Amino acid sequence: MNYTTSLLECLKVTKSFGGLVALKEVDFTVNEGEIVGLIGPNGSGKTTLINCICGFYKPTTGEIIFKDKKITRLKPYHICKIGIARTFQVPRPFLNLSVLENVMVSTAGDKRLALRCLESVGLLEMRDVRAKTLTLHQTKTLEIARALATKPKIMLIDEVMAGLNPTEIDHSIKLLKEIKESGITLIWVEHIMEAVMKVAERIIVLHEGKKIAQGKPKEVSNDQKVIDAYLGKRYVL
Amino acid sequence: MSPLEVSFPFLFSLLVTGLILGLIYALIGVGVTLVVGIMGLSNFAHGEFYMIGAYTLYYVASLLGIPSILCVPFGILSGFLMGFAVEKLIIRDTYTKKLERPFEMAMLGTFTISIILPNMVKELFGPTIRSPPPFQPGSITILYFVTIALDRVIALFISASALLTLYIFIMKTQTGRCWRAVAQNRIGAIICGISIEKTCSLAYSTAGALAALAGALLSPVYGVYPHMGFAPLTISFVIVVIGGLGSIEGSLVGATIVGLVHSLIAGIVSPAYADVVMYLALLITLIFKPTGLFGGR
Numbered sequence: 001m002n003y004t005t006s007l008l009e010c011l012k013v014t015k016s017f018g019g020l021v022a023l024k025e026v027d028f029t030v031n032e033g034e035i036v037g038l039i040g041p042n043g044s045g046k047t048t049l050i051n052c053i054c055g056f057y058k059p060t061t062g063e064i065i066f067k068d069k070k071i072t073r074l075k076p077y078h079i080c081k082i083g084i085a086r087t088f089q090v091p092r093p094f095l096n097l098s099v100l101e102n103v104m105v106s107t108a109g110d111k112r113l114a115l116r117c118l119e120s121v122g123l124l125e126m127r128d129v130r131a132k133t134l135t136l137h138q139t140k141t142l143e144i145a146r147a148l149a150t151k152p153k154i155m156l157i158d159e160v161m162a163g164l165n166p167t168e169i170d171h172s173i174k175l176l177k178e179i180k181e182s183g184i185t186l187i188w189v190e191h192i193m194e195a196v197m198k199v200a201e202r203i204i205v206l207h208e209g210k211k212i213a214q215g216k217p218k219e220v221s222n223d224q225k226v227i228d229a230y231l232g233k234r235y236v237l
Numbered sequence: 238m239s240p241l242e243v244s245f246p247f248l249f250s251l252l253v254t255g256l257i258l259g260l261i262y263a264l265i266g267v268g269v270t271l272v273v274g275i276m277g278l279s280n281f282a283h284g285e286f287y288m289i290g291a292y293t294l295y296y297v298a299s300l301l302g303i304p305s306i307l308c309v310p311f312g313i314l315s316g317f318l319m320g321f322a323v324e325k326l327i328i329r330d331t332y333t334k335k336l337e338r339p340f341e342m343a344m345l346g347t348f349t350i351s352i353i354l355p356n357m358v359k360e361l362f363g364p365t366i367r368s369p370p371p372f373q374p375g376s377i378t379i380l381y382f383v384t385i386a387l388d389r390v391i392a393l394f395i396s397a398s399a400l401l402t403l404y405i406f407i408m409k410t411q412t413g414r415c416w417r418a419v420a421q422n423r424i425g426a427i428i429c430g431i432s433i434e435k436t437c438s439l440a441y442s443t444a445g446a447l448a449a450l451a452g453a454l455l456s457p458v459y460g461v462y463p464h465m466g467f468a469p470l471t472i473s474f475v476i477v478v479i480g481g482l483g484s485i486e487g488s489l490v491g492a493t494i495v496g497l498v499h500s501l502i503a504g505i506v507s508p509a510y511a512d513v514v515m516y517l518a519l520l521i522t523l524i525f526k527p528t529g530l531f532g533g534r
Contacts, residue, residue, distance in 0.1 A: 075432075076428065092424050097418065097421065101417075
C-alpha cells in the first residue's frame with residue numbers, strides 16, 4: 001500500500017437509485033500525479049462514480065477520502081474549492097457569457113489567472129466571443145480551462161473526446177498530457193480506447209457497477225474478464 | 238372624455254407619467270426576472286415585498302416623524318431582510334433537500350406567504366387605506382405646458398438610479414457574473430465552485446428589496462393597505478411574459494409598455510380599461526412571439 005502518495009481514495013463506494021445498484025463496493029486509490037483511465041461499457045457506473053466523487057451524488061454507503069479527509073458528505077461547490085474539478089461529457093458552458101467571463105466565474109474574478117488558463121488551453125484569441133458560438137471541441141476545451149481555473153489538485157474528465165475528429169483528439173491528448181505535467185492528477189473517463197491506452201498510466205475497468213480489473217494498459221487489455229465485458233478481441237495489445 | 242378631444246399637452250403629460258410609472262414597474266418586473274432566471278421559481282410572494290416596503294415607509298415616517306423621503310431606505314431594507322428570511326426559511330429546503338417536485342413546492346410556499354402576510358397585516362394594522370405624506374409637495378412644469386408632481390420626479394430619479402446600479406452590478410462584478418452563470422447553467426456554475434445557496438439568497442433578497450422600493454415610492458400616490466400587493470404581482474408577471482422570461486432588458490421594455498398602457502388608457506378612456514388593454518398587449522405578444530420580446534435563446 002502506498003499511503004504516502006495516495007491523493008484520492010474510494011472505500012467500498014456503493015450507490016443505488018431505488019432498486020438499481022449503479023456502483024457496488026468500488027475500491028480504488030489514485031496517487032498524486034497519475035493519469036488514471038476509467039473505462040467500461042455504457043451503464044457500468046463510470047459517470048456515477050465521478051458524480052459521487054465531486055459531490056453531485058452522495059454514496060449510499062462507503063467513503064471517499066481526499067488528502068486524508070473524508071469528503072463524502074461535502075457539497076459540490078465545497079469539493080470544488082478544496083481542489084477537485086471536473087468536466088462533463090455534455091459540456092455545461094454559460095452560453096451568453098464571453099469565453100473569458102466563463103473562466104472568470106471559476107477564478108473568483110481574477111482576470112489574469114483566467115487569461116493564463118485560456119492561454120494554456122489555446123483559446124486565448126477566442127476570449128471575447130460568446131460561448132454559444134464555439135464548436136464542440138472548443139466548448140469542451142473551454143470546460144477544461146474553467147476546471148483548471150479553480151486551481152485543482154485533481155481533475156475528473158468525463159469523455160472529453162467523444163464526438164471529436166482525429167485532429168481534435170490529438171489536440172486533446174496533448175492538452176491532457178500538459179495538464180498532467182503541470183502537476184495535476186487526472187481521472188479520465190473515455191471510450192476512445194486508442195487514446196486511453198496511449199495516455200493513461202493506469203486503468204480501472206468497471207462493469208455493471210463493479211471494478212473488474214485495474215492495472216497498466218497492457219495488463220488490462222489482456223485481461224480475459226475485460227475482453228469479455230468490454231473490449232472484445234480487437235484491442236489486445 | 239372622448240378620445241377625439243384629447244389635447245396635445247394632456248397626451249404628452251400622460252406619456253411622461255406613463256414612462257415614469259413604467260420605470261417603477263420595472264423595479265418589480267426585474268425582481269421577478271431575477272428570481273425566475275436564477276432560481277427558476279415563480280415568486281407569488283413578490284407583491285408582499287411591495288406591500289412591506291410601503292408599510293415600512295408609512296410607519297417609520299409617522300412614528301419617527303421624519304420626512305417620508307428619508308424613510309425610503311428603511312423600505313428597501315425591510316424588503317431585503319424579508320427576502321432573506323423567506324428564502325432561508327421556506328424556499329431553500331426545496332432545492333437543497335432534493336425534494337421530488339422542488340419548483341411546485343417552492344411556488345406553493347410563496348403562494349402561502351401571499352395569503353398569510355396580507356391577512357396578518359390586516360389583523361395587526363387594520364384594513365383602512367393610509368397615505369404617507371408626499372415626498373415633496375408641489376409640481377414642476379416642463380416644456381411650458383406639461384406639469385408633473387414632484388413626487389413622480391423623485392420616484393423617477395430613485396428608480397432609474399436603482400436600476401442602473403443593479404445593471405452595473407450584474408454586468409461588472411464577480412457576484413453579478415455568478416448570477417448570470419447560475420441563470421445560464423446551474424450545474425456548470427456548481428462545478429465552477431459557486432454556492433447555489435448564497436447566490437439564490439442574495440438574488441431573492443435583492444428582488445425583495447427592489448419590490449419594496451417600488452412599494453415605498455408609489456405609497457404616497459396609491460396609498461397603503463393590506464392587499465395592495467396583488468395588483469403589482471399580476472402586473473409584474475405580465476411584464477416578464479411580455480419581455481421574455483429571464484431577460485432583464487425584456488423586463489425594462491415590458492415595464493415601459495405596461496406603464497404607458499396604464500397611463501394612456503386610464504387618462505384617455507377610463508382606469509377601468511387600463512388592465513384590459515394591458516392583458517390585450519399580453520395576448521398579442523403571446524400570439525406573435527410566445528417567448529416574449531427578448532426571450533428565446
